[in-house]
Amino acid sequence: MKNLHPILASYIPVVEGLARTFGEHCEVVLHDLTGDISSSIIAISNGHVSGRQIGSPVTNLALQALRTTKVSEEAFDLNYRNDTIKGKQIKSSSIYIKDEHGEVIGSLCINLDMTHLAMAQSFIESMMVIQDKREAEKAEENFAPTVGTLMEQMIDDCLKRTGKPIALMQKEEKIQFIHQLDEMGLFLIKGAVQYIADLLDISKFTVYNYLDKKNS
CATH class of the missing domain: 1.10.10 (Arc Repressor Mutant, subunit A)
Structure with a gap:
């Protein structure tokens, strides 16, 4: 990969390692935010979860975080729920990667498809109450292939x-x-x-x- 920051390069094997640890329903994505963010994904495993691949862009929430001071103030955004991917129930976490100067250069994102777990829980329980609904005013995260x-x-x-x-x-x-x-x-x-x-x-x-x- 041309001009890839060595810190980002060190995360590439982490992508496959995490995905193989948690299985086929766990998508792990590495974004390079130092160049053209319209094709920021430089490594991805289990891309079938969101339908993306290497060369796909960042999400709208990532753009919003970059536009604000969020990524400079926080190291991560963990365990937020996303129900927008083809009817799936996704639990997502984004970890911001910084260089030696504290500047954000990338992000490691984990998207866990909990659809089958939710179905099992629904079968076991007569009623399933979801208590981690995202705030109504918070934008839904869009996983776009282009x-x-x-x-x-x-x-x-x-x-x-x-x-x-x-x-x-x-x-x-x-x-x-x-x-x-x-x-x-x-x-x-x-x-x-x-x-x-x-x-x-x-x-x-x-x-x-x-x-x-x-x-x-």
Whole structure:
């Protein structure tokens, strides 16, 4: 792998080792966050859990974490539940990898498919109460096979929050829409500015201008 940070390289055998330890229902993913995050996955085992492979992009939650100060303040995000992958029940953990200067260079993610365990628990118990539901306001994590799919998922999530289709948006609503996408980390993806410009039927310069209004 070209220009791979040696710290990240040292985690590659960990990916296979963890996956073989916990079995075929445990997906383990290594992301390189130092380069093009539109193809950040550099190692993956049991990719059938999420349908991803080497070269797939980061998730929307990872982008949001990178856009905020979360990854610099916390070393990991553990044991959060995700029910969005093809109807599966997934328990996920993300561990942020830092270099010798404390800068985030990657992440090691573990996604455990608990679907069969939940079915067994349901069979044993007459009623199964799930007490670890994620907060309603927290975004669902999307596992996209391509960066284009990831952008579409993030845009759809933002439109659901906005409650208005793009065709009916006025100028101020477009500005707010762009600001929300920025907070979600969409513009960390290469080519996202032009993609949104085309979607909103405005120029790339206008998108940058709207973003500047937020930061001014």
